[in-house]
Amino acid sequence: MSSFSQSTISALSASHIFAAGDSELLAQAEILLQQRYRQDIDRPHPRHWTPLASALLSHRSVRAFQPQPVPSDILETAVAAAQSASTSLNLQAWSVVAIENAEQKDKVCIGVADQAWIREAPLYLIWLADLARHQQIATARNIERGQPEPDNLDPVVTAVIDTALAAQNAAVTFESFGLGIVFIGALRLYQSALRNALNLPAHVLPVFGLCVGYPDLNRQTGIKPRLPLSAVLHRETYNAAIQIAAIESYDSKLNEYNREQQRDVPIWSDYSVYRLDRMHEIAGREDYNRAIRQLNLASES
Template identity: 40%
Template sequence: MNDVIQLLQRHRSIRRFKPDPLSAEQVAAILRSAQLASSSSNVQAYSVIGVTDPAKKRELAVLSGNQPYVEECPLFLVWCADLLRLRHACERQQVEMVHGTMENFVVATVDVALAAQNAAIAAESLGLGIVYIGGIRNQPAEVTRLLQIPRLVYPVFGMCVGYPDQDPDPRPRLPLQAVYHENSYSAEPFREAIDEYDQIMREYYRRRTGGKRDTTWSEEMAAKFRQAARKHLRAYLEEQGFGFE
C-alpha cells in the first residue's frame, strides 16, 4: 500500500482536541484541497463557514446536541450546500435561475460532501484530527440565524478540526462483501456479512467501554431507524429555497 492508502485506512473520529490553534497556512491548505474535489459540472455548489469565536462555538455545541468537542476544537467548519452564488452567476447573464428542484438539492449536497472529505484527508495528512457533526441539523433554523446563512444555502454538517488529544482505535467497518457488488446488486451476502460484523462490533464496543456497552451493529441500527429523525428538515429546506419538484 502507498502512503495515501495508509492515511485513508488510519482514519479515526477525534473527539478530544488540544487547544493549539491551526496556522493560517494549514487552514488555507485544507480549504484549497477541498476546492479541488470533484464537482458536478464545476458548479461548486457549497460554502464553508470557519468558526473560531468561542461564544459561537459554545452555542453551536449546544445546538448540535450538547457535543463539547464543538466548543473545544480550535476550528469548527460548517459545510453548507450553496445555490446562492449560482443565482448571482445567472443574474449576471440576465437569466432567472430555476433552483427549487430535487436535482439541484442533490447536486449541492453531494458537492459539499465531496469537498468536505477532501478537507478531512488534507487535515489528517497534516497530523490533525477531525470529526463530522451531523447534529448541526438538529436545529438548523437556529444555526442559520447564528451564522447569518442566507436563503438558498443550508448547513449540511459541521466538522471539528484540531490536534488530537486522544488515540482511539479505528472503528471497524462492514465486510467488503456487504457493500461491494460485481455487475449487479445482490443482497445474498448480507446475512452472513452482518452476522460477522455484529460479532466484531460487539467486541469493539466491549473493549472501548471496558465492558459497559454490550451491543451489536444491527441492534444499534434498529434503535436508530425505528423512528423518523429530524422531521423538521423538509420544512426548513423548503424555507431556504431547496424545493423537491
C-alpha cells in the same frame, strides 16, 4: 503548468505505488487492514499500496483535542484540497464557515452542546450546500429561472454531494497534517439557529460540521471496524444474499471493539434499523426538511 512539471508530478506519484516486494509497506497495509476488518478472510489482501491508502485506512474520528489552534495555512490548504474535489457540472455548490471564536462557537453549538468535543476543538467548520451564488448570478443578470420545483430533489442532492466530497477531501488533508477530525451531523437539526448565527442567505443549507484539532493522545479511541468487504463490494451484479452472513460477522467484530473501548453500545444491526426507523421522530426534522426544500427554490422564499 509546464509539461515538465506535470511529468515530474506523475513520476512522483508513480514512485509512491508499492508493489509486491516492498515487504515493509505491504506489512503495514496488512496491519491496517487487520485493524479495519478484524479478520483475515473477507477483506482485501493487496499487492499494491500507497502512502495515501495508509493514510485513509488510518482514519478514526477524534473527540478529544488539545487546545492549540490549527495553523491558518493548514486551514487554507485543506480548503484548497476541498476545492480540488470533483464537482458536479463544475457548479462548486458549497461553501464553508470556519469558526474559532469562542462566543461564535457558543452560538452555533445551540442544540449540540452535549457534544463536548465541538467546544474543545479549536476549529469548527460548518459545511454548507450553497446554491446562493447561482441565485445571485441569476438576480444580478435578470435571468428568468422558471417556476420553483420543490419536489425536484436533483439540485439539492447535487449540492449536498458536492459538499460531502469537498469536506471529505479537507478532512483527509487535515489528517495528513496530524490533526484529528470528527463530523457533526447533528447540527442539521438546528437550521434556524445556524441561519441567524451565520447570517446565511436563502439557498444555503448547513449540512454538517467538522471539528478539527490536534488529538489529545491520552484520550484516543481505536480504529472502528467496518463491514466485511463482500457486504459492500459487488462484482457485476448486486448480491443481496451475502448480507446476512456479513452482518452477523460484523455485529460480533463491532461488539468486540466496543468491549475493548469499554463502550456499552447496542448491537449494530438492530440499532441501525432502529435509528433509521425513528428518523421521522427526531426533533428539528421539519425545520431541516423545510431548509432542504428551500435550498432549491428559485424564488427568495
